[in-house]
Amino acid sequence: GAVVSQHPSWVICKSGTSVKIECRSLDFQATTMFWYRQFPKQSLMLMATSNEGSKATYEQGVEKDKFLINHASLTLSTLTVTSAHPEDSSFYICSAIRQQETQYFGPGTRLLVL
Amino acid sequence: GIQVEQSPPDLILQEGANSTLRCNFSDSVNNLQWFHQNPWGQLINLFYIPSGTKQNGRLSATTVATERYSLLYISSSQTTDSGVYFCAVSRAASKLTFGTGTRLQVTL
Numbered sequence: 310g311a312v313v314s315q316h317p318s319w320v321i322c323k324s325g326t327s328v329k330i331e332c333r334s335l336d337f338q339a340t341t342m343f344w345y346r347q348f349p350k351q352s353l354m355l356m357a358t359s360n361e362g363s364k365a366t367y368e369q370g371v372e373k374d375k376f377l378i379n380h381a382s383l384t385l386s387t388l389t390v391t392s393a394h395p396e397d398s399s400f401y402i403c404s405a406i407r408q409q410e411t412q413y414f415g416p417g418t419r420l421l422v423l
Numbered sequence: 424g425i426q427v428e429q430s431p432p433d434l435i436l437q438e439g440a441n442s443t444l445r446c447n448f449s450d451s452v453n454n455l456q457w458f459h460q461n462p463w464g465q466l467i468n469l470f471y472i473p474s475g476t477k478q479n480g481r482l483s484a485t486t487v488a489t490e491r492y493s494l495l496y497i498s499s500s501q502t503t504d505s506g507v508y509f510c511a512v513s514r515a516a517s518k519l520t521f522g523t524g525t526r527l528q529v530t531l
Contacts, residue, residue, distance in 0.1 A: 341517060406517055411471045
């Protein structure tokens with residue numbers, strides 16, 4: 310089956326620091342990956358679409374300068390939360406499209422900003 | 424944008440019981456997926472079902488695209504079925520819109 314990994318699985322950082330989260334498609338190439346955010350007991354909200362070799366497309370209300378996305382290869386996309394603050398604490402999940410529009414999701418990264 | 428509503432929001436079942444989860448969406452879609460989010464947060468693909476009916480073990484799903492709804496059936500529920508079930512839809516560009524979710528708890 311399609312496998313998507315994320316690293317790290319959880320991170321605790323001080324306010325003002327930057328955190329990088331990696332998303333990898335392990336057994337397939339993904340020209341498109343997505344980044345979602347999920348707050349406790351809520352649904353997933355799409356943050357941005359990451360396209361290999363081009364700039365990411367951000368959803369309305371998502372600050373592109375705060376959430377930097379890089380999709381340098383067909384198997385790797387990174388999300389950097391810059392100058393993180395407590396309100397950025399959340400569960401960040403990536404996904405990758407394999408075929409027929411089916412999205413496969415990574416295990417998620419829990420971010421806690423103190 | 425497209426609205427996706429799921430019902431019921433919460434469901435408690437005794438082990439062995441059957442259940443039906445519903446997903447209503449506000450506009451035509453060309454992609455619909457059902458997911459199970461386990462207690463650790465991992466989203467597990469259940470079905471890719473923009474139309475028609477599919478079955479996989481104790482789970483089955485039906486999407487009636489013309490009437491803008493999908494149903495997920497869980498038969499003979501087990502405690503490992505606990506978690507949150509999401510449907511998600513997209514119209515174009517593969518951007519999924521997630522539903523509100525159904526939180527299922529299966530008790531012994």
